[in-house]
Amino acid sequence: MSRDIRALLYYFMADFRFSLTVFWSILLSSIVLLFIIALSFGETMVGVSSSIAIYIFCAISGFLMTKETFPFCIKLGSTRNSYVLSVFIFNVFIAVFMATIHLVVSLSIRLLAKVGGVDNFNYFFTLDGTTLANTWYNQLMVDSLICFVLLSVGFLLSSIFYRLGMVGGLGSIAILAFAVILPQTRDALIDFFVNANQVGIDLRIMPMLLLSLIAILPTWGLLRNASTAPGITR
Amino acid sequence: MKIEAINITKKYGQKEALKDLSMVIEENKIYGLLGKNGAGKTTFMQLLAGHILPTSGKVLVDGQDPFNNRNVLREMCLISESSNFKKRLKIKDVLKISSLFYPNWSQESADRLLKEFNLEKSMNTKGLSKGMESALGITIGLASRAKITIFDEPYIGLDASARYKFYDLLLEEYEENPRTFILSTHLIDEVSRLFEEVILLRDGELLLQLQAEDMREKSILVSGKSEVVEEYSKGKNVIRETSMMGRKTVMLFGEVYNLTEARELGLEAERGNIQELMVHLSEHTGGAVHV
Numbered sequence: 001m002s003r004d005i006r007a008l009l010y011y012f013m014a015d016f017r018f019s020l021t022v023f024w025s026i027l028l029s030s031i032v033l034l035f036i037i038a039l040s041f042g043e044t045m046v047g048v049s050s051s052i053a054i055y056i057f058c059a060i061s062g063f064l065m066t067k068e069t070f071p072f073c074i075k076l077g078s079t080r081n082s083y084v085l086s087v088f089i090f091n092v093f094i095a096v097f098m099a100t101i102h103l104v105v106s107l108s109i110r111l112l113a114k115v116g117g118v119d120n121f122n123y124f125f126t127l128d129g130t131t132l133a134n135t136w137y138n139q140l141m142v143d144s145l146i147c148f149v150l151l152s153v154g155f156l157l158s159s160i161f162y163r164l165g166m167v168g169g170l171g172s173i174a175i176l177a178f179a180v181i182l183p184q185t186r187d188a189l190i191d192f193f194v195n196a197n198q199v200g201i202d203l204r205i206m207p208m209l210l211l212s213l214i215a216i217l218p219t220w221g222l223l224r225n226a227s228t229a230p231g232i233t234r
Numbered sequence: 235m236k237i238e239a240i241n242i243t244k245k246y247g248q249k250e251a252l253k254d255l256s257m258v259i260e261e262n263k264i265y266g267l268l269g270k271n272g273a274g275k276t277t278f279m280q281l282l283a284g285h286i287l288p289t290s291g292k293v294l295v296d297g298q299d300p301f302n303n304r305n306v307l308r309e310m311c312l313i314s315e316s317s318n319f320k321k322r323l324k325i326k327d328v329l330k331i332s333s334l335f336y337p338n339w340s341q342e343s344a345d346r347l348l349k350e351f352n353l354e355k356s357m358n359t360k361g362l363s364k365g366m367e368s369a370l371g372i373t374i375g376l377a378s379r380a381k382i383t384i385f386d387e388p389y390i391g392l393d394a395s396a397r398y399k400f401y402d403l404l405l406e407e408y409e410e411n412p413r414t415f416i417l418s419t420h421l422i423d424e425v426s427r428l429f430e431e432v433i434l435l436r437d438g439e440l441l442l443q444l445q446a447e448d449m450r451e452k453s454i455l456v457s458g459k460s461e462v463v464e465e466y467s468k469g470k471n472v473i474r475e476t477s478m479m480g481r482k483t484v485m486l487f488g489e490v491y492n493l494t495e496a497r498e499l500g501l502e503a504e505r506g507n508i509q510e511l512m513v514h515l516s517e518h519t520g521g522a523v524h525v
Binding site: 003004006007010011014015018068069071072074075076077078079080081082224225227228229 | 280283284285286287302303304307308310311312314317318319320322323327330331332334335336337
């Protein structure tokens with residue numbers, strides 16, 4: 001089992017290397033460019049929040065996971081159980097990796113701005129909007145958690161599309177949309193994950209973590225008998 | 235590893251790709267899995283490799299179901315005509331990943347095969363031509379040293395010289411490390427010399443499973459004067475018949491035919507080749523079940 005999981009993790013890493021390199025190259029270039037703009041035009045206020053970009057990357061990566069990796073892994077002789085478990089481990093790793101890189105980048109930029117006396121460059125974090133203390137470990141924890149939630153939910157959605165085709169996938173999105181549109185369910189959902197007050201947003205860490213962990217069960221249920229061809233093509 | 239297919243049926247919607255198929259594949263032989271397009275060859279291979287589940291029936295490899303069974307899958311390698319690996323990785327990554335999945339992986343073999351097919355480890359799989367992609371698939375299949383190695387038309391895009399190189403390499407590998415090879419191909423003339431046993435599918439059913447030599451022995455292609463040929467073929471299973479200018483040619487199949495006996499009647503006689511036999515047996519009018 002461990003050899004198979006090692007093989008799958010190596011596969012995912014080799015596969016993700018390209019997207020990660022492209023993503024961080026573009027994000028870093030954009031941050032540096034904005035920093036230079038702030039440095040060059042002292043009157044102009046520049047605000048940057050790279051967290052959103054990271055969250056979008058994680059959501060898309062999770063959403064593409066099954067379609068992009070499942071058939072190849074099964075063709076190589078992996079079992080469905082090992083696959084789901086490996087993706088879970090990989091999601092944890094990617095979430096922590098993204099949050100760590102983000103932390104290093106943001107701290108470096110903040111330090112540069114401080115040393116260079118660039119007062120018109122503001123770097124916003126998700127943490128700034130929460131009630132949590134503004135420390136590096138809280139930032140790491142919040143980013144890791146949000147990335148992990150998005151990767152897990154994206155992976156679940158990806159598996160729904162893979163197994164049940166467009167009808168199943170779009171149907172699930174429609175149900176989610178209804179849940180967000182209807183005030184009662186929307187409020188219940190928001191209350192489950194966050195507690196908004198005048199000071200800021202109080203993230204409910206345990207329910208978020210629970211959602212990410214529980215998402216693996218329906219994903220496993222969907223993939224345990226899945227074939228190497230997506231549902232839509234069969 | 236012995237493979238048993240027991241009453242397998244596989245349906246895709248209303249279409250039955252395999253119909254109550256039963257057969258046994260013994261270990262350490264080279265099998266030719268033949269049939270026309272849509273005969274069910276790919277479906278059968280995918281079932282064997284645990285890619286899909288049958289609608290009913292069972293596939294057993296050494297008595298175990300291969301689906302989701304790592305004990306079986308580590309000894310099973312199916313190389314298809316395309317989509318064997320993600321087209322974003324470098325060849326060295328593909329080989330490294332494969333080596334982790336197949337416990338009997340031979341890096342020495344892989345290196346040798348890459349050299350034979352002029353592939354560089356640093357190449358990106360995205361930029362490979364169809365022939366190079368096939369060569370990489372073949373490299374993985376042979377270097378995996380999986381006890382059951384299945385090639386489903388892996389020669390697409392390979393030129394004739396590379397294909398013949400592959401046939402020689404396969405035989406070399408087979409001699410050095412005996413294992414079960416299942417080859418599905420439409421280039422039967424080229425590959426038939428490798429087959430020890432032939433499995434012929436038609437419309438999802440097993441039409442024939444015979445030793446390649448027995449298959450040839452049980453066939454005869456005779457030509458000569460129409461009346462002599464007609465007399466000779468009377469009561470025999472004719473799977474192909476052509477007439478021209480008072481001469482007739484027939485292909486017979488089903489019993490051991492004596493070439494000398496036919497020649498003594500003034501007929502030209504020779505054994506049928508596997509490709510011709512496959513073509514004519516697969517026709518709905520010509521083929522009877524010869525299991």
